[in-house]
Amino acid sequence: MLELLSGFPSMLRLDCAVTSRFAHTVMTSTALNKANVSQEIFFEVEMPKTAFITNFSMEIENRFYVGEIKEKEKAKKQYEKAVSSGQTAGLVKASGRKMEKFSVSVNIAAESNVTFILTYEELLQRKLGLYEILTRVKPKSLVQEFKIVTNIYEPQGLSSVDAHATFLSNDLLPLVEKTVSDKKAHISFSPTIDQQRKCPGCDGTLIDGDFIIKYDVNREKNLGDIQIVNGYFVHFFAPPVLPRVPKNVVFVIDRSGSMGGMKMQQTREAMLAILKDLDEEDHFALVPFDSVTEVWKESLTKATKQNVSDAMNYIRTIDARGSTGMTSGVTKGIDMLKKGRQENRLPERSTDMIILLTDGMPDGGSSYVQSNVGSAMGEKMSLYCLGFGNDVDYNFLDVMSKENRGMARRIYEASDATLQLQGFYEEVASPLLLDVDLRYPDNAVDFLTTNNFAQLFNGSEIVVAGRLTDNNLDNFLVEVLGQGVSMDLLVTKDRSLTVTLKDSVKFVIVLHKVWAKHPYHRDYLGFYTVDSHLLSPSVHGLLGQFYHGxxxxxxxxxxxxxxxxxxxxxxxxxxxxxxxxxxxxxxxxxxxxxxxxxxxxxxxxxxxxxxxxxxxxxxxxxxxxx
Structure with missing residues (x-):
């Protein structure tokens, strides 16, 4: 967005180009100072928190000024020093749930203009089955030339593309132009100055909010897509169809005094909705805590209709009181999961997770909680932390969750906090694979991003990038290993799929490509069995009849x-x-x-x-x- 103390924005253009989930956005804005004295002009842009600035420049009186991009901590110190000495500087700060704000001001002479050019890039993350391109536009006044243009190219092909905006009226809706082909999409929005007006003849603008594009790509049967550019590769892994893995989830709920009022009401509403969404194969527990830790039941319970109904009645009785005994609450949840495993009451092929909802600083301090939770957590448990409100120590929750195979999310105090809680749960509600390991040949790769993941959730995507040492890809084999609900998977890129049944017999399925000039040209699947001696002597079928020789x-x-x-x-x-x-x-x-x-x-x-x-x-x- 562009904010002027005095002046007129003559042009605002946003160009976004997306190739293979990587978005490159250029925002260009020109402002004119119509006053007969110099004026200060502010340029403010809100961009996604996952994006990073790659360039910022200004053009004043046909002279270009190129900014120097610094890391956040260094930039903050240099920004304060520059401002105190009267120099022009910009700084990025958090701005709401999904965005960060970049702001800069410059003094412009009378009857002069300034053009701001900001470039930022972002690797789009897949959530709930879709990639999202979020552009926040708040020009605060009418703009002579206003345009948003997005071009998407996905080599795998596009399966869906949707564009909408929070500010679209019935009159503005037809101005969103969308053209979609097999692999490309073009979306544009360019209202005239009259179409921007809130009412005929007035200066207020309708353009105030988020312009959102959501899309997904075609998913191939080979369970992955590898793209190679300039000696680097990117591997996108998102299996199209896999059964969900049952989960064992302990909800650890902060009911201390600071959670009173609207926070507790919204927590209860969210928990009621979440409990309804539990699958009958899931197991769950409720652990509210304040200065005292309580449990609904002493062990995890299967999510039958009756148990869920009883749990919902219990949730309705939770009230806020006391202090924040977080350590006791979380470690109680850990002990319940461990005991369930030891007593074989939880499915062998299932995932263990703790979801912590809190709003305050824990008793004993964050370091005390972090140390005790870290030493108590099992190797395969995951901790997800939801920080409620502006006063919560979110950095502490973020670090603690990442140390324990999970992630954190801030829940903002607003009327939709219940929906925020439900939205987070939906992201982790359906695990598909556990202990996912993506392997690449050591002799072909000399740099690799994280390639081990605790879980893969439905609607998400695993992305691994690396640098190649050998451009000959004939021997570039990729293996993906993961544990599913009833089988283990070993996928070898473009070569084979290995399925392991109940930790015993392995079947290797290989795609054989027939010579193009073969009189019966048809590719076929070859089924090969490893450890066939583990099969029953009575096994039969087209392959089974030969397993025992x-x-x-x-x-x-x-x-x-x-x-x-x-x-x-x-x-x-x-x-x-x-x-x-x-x-x-x-x-x-x-x-x-x-x-x-x-x-x-x-x-x-x-x-x-x-x-x-x-x-x-x-x-x-x-x-x-x-």
Whole structure:
């Protein structure tokens, strides 16, 4: 937004270009000082907290002034020094829930203008299944030339694109132009000065709020997308369809005196909605605390309809009182999770989490709580902290949650605080994979961002970036390991998928690409079994009938139709079968060229070797979903 003490904004333009989830935004604003004396002009921009400024410059009387970008702590000190000496400087400060504010002022001569150019960039984060581009526009007056332009390019293809704004009226809505193709989207909004007016002839502007674009990309079956630019790679991992993992969640609720009034009312309302959303396979517990820690029940309870109903009745009785005994409340929740595991009352394939809601400074100080919680937490538990209000020590909650495999969120005191609480819960309500590990070849990568993650939630995305040492990608194999609700997954990028059932038998599924000139050109999946001896002796099926070996003999080698492929006779299962010698490639050791291995091809779709007929194993519409 642009704020003028005296003057007229003649132009405000926002250009955003998004490529592969990376947004590059340029805000350009020109202001004219119409007064006959010099005036101070303020330039203020609110941008997402996850964005970072890459350039700021000003053009005054055809002269350019380029700013120097500093880290926040250094910038704050230099800003204070510059302002005290009368120099021009800008500073970024927090501004509300999602935004930070950049502000700068400059003195402009009479009848002169100034052009501000601010560039910031952001890696868009996927939440609840969508990427969000948020632009806050508050010009505070009519603008002669106003325009917002966003161009999106996603190599995977776009699955959905939506654009709206908090200030759009019925008259402004048709001015949002959106063009979407397979991989590209163009969104623009450019109201005239008359269309900006609150009423005919008045100077008030309708443009005051957020312009929001949300979109998602197509999800391929290979469970990942790798993009390579200038010697670096970025790996986006967001499986399209996986069953949710049950969760065991302890809600630790601060009911100290400072939580009284509206805070406690909104907490109760949010908890009632959250409890309704629990899945019946989940287990949960309620631990309110003040100077004394209390529990609804001594152990975690399965989220049946009756248990949820009883818990909702209990939530309605919670009142605020006493001091903030946070350590006792959190450690009680930890002990309940540990005991549930020790007594085997929680599902083996499930995730343990504590959600702490508090508004104040804990008894004993933050260091005391942080130390005790850190030493008590189990290796696979996650702590999520929700800080209520402006007075909460949010930095403490943020550090403590990150130290314990979780994250923190500030809940702002407002009429929608209940929705804020519910929104956070929705982000973590549906875990899909646990202990996700993305692996890359050591000989091809010499720098890597975080590649180990405690959980992957539905609607989110894991992003890993790295620097390549070898541009030859033929041997660039990527493995993704994760623990699901009933199986372990090992995904090898563009090569194979490994599924492990109940910590025992592993199936490796490999996509075989047939030579383009093959007379029956059709790619196919090869199913390979590891540790087949762990299967039951009675296992059967197209593959299962061979898991425990078969006795056969091949004799009578003779010329076949092709000189390099002789025929022979195979004696198996009391039958004589005509077979042909051929070759296949084994890519287990050489992923680029493969290794030629000899094999026998059974004619007529394996008739005589397999039990029954090939048609007995065909399942129609196997991969069709409603």
């Amino acid at each position: 078969i006795e056969y003999e091949v004799t009578g080698l003779r010329p076949g139709e092709h000189p390099d492929k002789p025929d022979a006779t195979m004696y198996v299962k009391g039958r004589e079968l005509n077979v042909t010698r051929g070759w296949q490639r084994d890519f287990s050791r050489d992923v680029k060229n493969g290794e030629r291995v000899p094999c026998w091809f059974i004619h007529s779709n394996g008739t005589g070797l397999i039990d029954g007929d090939a048609s007995d194993y065909i399942v129609s519409s196997l991969f069709t979903t409603d």
